[in-house]
Amino acid sequence: MHYLVLERWSRGDSSFHRLDARVKIAALLLYLVAIATTHPFRWSAFAAFALLVLSGVIAARLPLGGMLLRAAAVLPFTATFAAISALAGDTDAAFRLLARSYASALGVLLLAASTTMPALLHAASSLGFPRILVLVLQFLYRYLFVVTDQAQRMRSAALCRGSALRRGAKRERFRAASGVLAVLFARSYEKAQGIERAMLARGFDGRIHLLSSPRLAWRDAAFLGLAASATLGLRFLLTISA
Amino acid sequence: MHIPDGFLSTPVWACAGVASVPGVAYFARKSRTALEDGQVPLMGVMGAFVFAAQMINFPVGVGTSGHLVGGALLAITLGPAAACVVMTAILTVQALLFQDGGVLALGANVFNMAIAGVVAGYLPYRYWGATRHRRLAIFCGGFLSVFVSACLAMSQLLLSGVPMPPAVAMLSLALFAVSAAMEGGITLAVAGALERLNPRWVQGSEKDARAGVGFILVTALLLASAGALLASALPDGLEHFAENVGIAGQAKAFLASPFADYEARFLQVEWLRKAVAGILGLGVVYAACLGLGKIAARRSGAARSV
Incomplete structure (x- = not known):
C-alpha cells in the first residue's frame, strides 16, 4: 500500500534524514511562506523552488520519480480549480495554482519522507503543540493501519457475500453499510479499551518517555542557515527581477 | 474539502491560522480531563476509525456513493472538545502523509473542519438531542458540519482571489x-446502529430549556457561512439589490459622506475591502439574529405567563 512507502522512505539513513526534525520543520515553513509570498509566480519561480527541493531529495537519497509521482496526489483537486480559472479566461491564475500547490506538496513530502513519525511528533511537542494533541496523533498514527486493515477485511467479507451484486435495494445496502461502520466503531472502541488497560499496566502516566532526546547540533544550525538563505534569497531575487 | 497550499493568499491563511491556534488550544484545554480518564487511546483510535470509515461506501443517488466525513459523529460520541482535537489530528496526518490539504493551509482547514465543523455538528444535538426531534437533530448536525465547513472553505478561496464565475460558486x-x-443521512444511520449496539457510546444530552438559543445559534452559523460565500462570490450583489429597490440614491448620500475618504485611501486594497464587507455583513446577520431572538424570547415568555 502506498502509505507504507513513505514509512519505509522515512527510515532511510542519510545525513538529511539525521537532521533534527525541528530544523526541518522550520525550513519547510520558510519554504512554504516563500512560495506563498512570491509575486508574480511564473515558470522561473516554479523551476527555482522545485530545484531547491529536488536538491534536498537527492541529498536524502530518496527516489526522484517516486517523490514526483507522490506529490502529484495534490493535482486532482488543484486541476479542478485551475480548469475553472482557465475557462474563466485567467490562464495565469490557473498556472499559479498548479505550480504553487505542486511545489508546496513536494516540500511537505520531503519532510515526511525524510523524518520518522515519532521524530516529527517529538519535534511538534517541543515546538509547543498541545500535549494531548501530540498524544492523540501518536495513537492515531499507530492504529491507523490496524483499523484500516480491519475495514478492508470487512469490506472484502461484504463483497464475498455479494454486496456489490445487488444493484437494486438501495435502502438495504445503505443500512448494511451503516451496520458495518457501527461494528467497526465497536471493534475500535474495544481495541482502545484494551490498549488503555495494557498501557496503564505498564505504568503509562500520560507522557511518552524517550530514551534519548535530540539535541541541536552544529550541522542542524548550518542546514537551517543554508535553507533560510536559499529560500529567502530566491524569494527576493524573483520578486526584484519581476 | 481540504485546501492545499498555494491557494490561499497570505492574509487569508495568516488570519485563519491566528484564529485556529487559540481555538484548538481552548478545546485541548477543555479535553484535558481526558488525560486523567484514560480517554487518549480512545481518541486516537477513533481518529483512525474516521480514516478507515472512508473505505466503506454508502450508495447515494444514481450510481454514486459517498462516505462518512465524521465531524458530527465524533462530536456526538466523544463530545465537542475531544472531537475537535481528534479532527485536528486527522487533518494534520492527512496534510503530512497523504498530501490532502496543505501545511500552511492547515490553519484554515482546522478552522473550517475541526472547529466550525465540529461545533456546527454538535449544536443541534446539544439543544434537541433529548427532545422528540432527536433524529432530526442528528441529521442536522451531520448536514451542518459539512455544509458550514465547505462554505467557509469556498469563501476563503474566493477571498484569496481564486478566479471563479458566480455561476460556478452558486453551483458549488x-x-x-x-x-x-448525504453526511446527515450517513451520520443518522451510523448513530442509530451504534445506539442499538450500545447506547452508552452516544453522548447523553439533557433536555435543555434554551432551545431558542440553539435555534438562533444554528441559524446564525448557517447564515454566516452561506452569507460569507454569497458575499465573496457576488461582492456587487448588495449594491445591485439596493439599486433595484430604489434606495441606492438615498443610501449613497448617507454612506458617501463618512466613507468617502476611506474609500479613496485604504479601501483600494481589494482583499481589505472584501474583508471589511464580509465583517460588516456578519455584523448585520448577528444583529438580525439578536433581534429575532429577542422577539422569540418575549413570545415564549408571554406564552408561559398565560
Whole structure:
C-alpha cells in the first residue's frame, strides 16, 4: 500500500534524514511562506523552488520519480480549480495554482519522507503543540493501519457475500453499510479499551518517555542557515527581477 | 474539502491560522480531563476509525456513493472538545502523509473542519438531542458540519482571489448542500446502529430549556457561512439589490459622506475591502439574529405567563 512507502522512505539513513526534525520543520515553513509570498509566480519561480527541493531529495537519497509521482496526489483537486480559472479566461491564475500547490506538496513530502513519525511528533511537542494533541496523533498514527486493515477485511467479507451484486435495494445496502461502520466503531472502541488497560499496566502516566532526546547540533544550525538563505534569497531575487 | 497550499493568499491563511491556534488550544484545554480518564487511546483510535470509515461506501443517488466525513459523529460520541482535537489530528496526518490539504493551509482547514465543523455538528444535538426531534437533530448536525465547513472553505478561496464565475460558486453551493445531506443521512444511520449496539457510546444530552438559543445559534452559523460565500462570490450583489429597490440614491448620500475618504485611501486594497464587507455583513446577520431572538424570547415568555 502506498502509505507504507513513505514509512519505509522515512527510515532511510542519510545525513538529511539525521537532521533534527525541528530544523526541518522550520525550513519547510520558510519554504512554504516563500512560495506563498512570491509575486508574480511564473515558470522561473516554479523551476527555482522545485530545484531547491529536488536538491534536498537527492541529498536524502530518496527516489526522484517516486517523490514526483507522490506529490502529484495534490493535482486532482488543484486541476479542478485551475480548469475553472482557465475557462474563466485567467490562464495565469490557473498556472499559479498548479505550480504553487505542486511545489508546496513536494516540500511537505520531503519532510515526511525524510523524518520518522515519532521524530516529527517529538519535534511538534517541543515546538509547543498541545500535549494531548501530540498524544492523540501518536495513537492515531499507530492504529491507523490496524483499523484500516480491519475495514478492508470487512469490506472484502461484504463483497464475498455479494454486496456489490445487488444493484437494486438501495435502502438495504445503505443500512448494511451503516451496520458495518457501527461494528467497526465497536471493534475500535474495544481495541482502545484494551490498549488503555495494557498501557496503564505498564505504568503509562500520560507522557511518552524517550530514551534519548535530540539535541541541536552544529550541522542542524548550518542546514537551517543554508535553507533560510536559499529560500529567502530566491524569494527576493524573483520578486526584484519581476 | 481540504485546501492545499498555494491557494490561499497570505492574509487569508495568516488570519485563519491566528484564529485556529487559540481555538484548538481552548478545546485541548477543555479535553484535558481526558488525560486523567484514560480517554487518549480512545481518541486516537477513533481518529483512525474516521480514516478507515472512508473505505466503506454508502450508495447515494444514481450510481454514486459517498462516505462518512465524521465531524458530527465524533462530536456526538466523544463530545465537542475531544472531537475537535481528534479532527485536528486527522487533518494534520492527512496534510503530512497523504498530501490532502496543505501545511500552511492547515490553519484554515482546522478552522473550517475541526472547529466550525465540529461545533456546527454538535449544536443541534446539544439543544434537541433529548427532545422528540432527536433524529432530526442528528441529521442536522451531520448536514451542518459539512455544509458550514465547505462554505467557509469556498469563501476563503474566493477571498484569496481564486478566479471563479458566480455561476460556478452558486453551483458549488448546491453541490455542498447535496453532500451535506448525504453526511446527515450517513451520520443518522451510523448513530442509530451504534445506539442499538450500545447506547452508552452516544453522548447523553439533557433536555435543555434554551432551545431558542440553539435555534438562533444554528441559524446564525448557517447564515454566516452561506452569507460569507454569497458575499465573496457576488461582492456587487448588495449594491445591485439596493439599486433595484430604489434606495441606492438615498443610501449613497448617507454612506458617501463618512466613507468617502476611506474609500479613496485604504479601501483600494481589494482583499481589505472584501474583508471589511464580509465583517460588516456578519455584523448585520448577528444583529438580525439578536433581534429575532429577542422577539422569540418575549413570545415564549408571554406564552408561559398565560
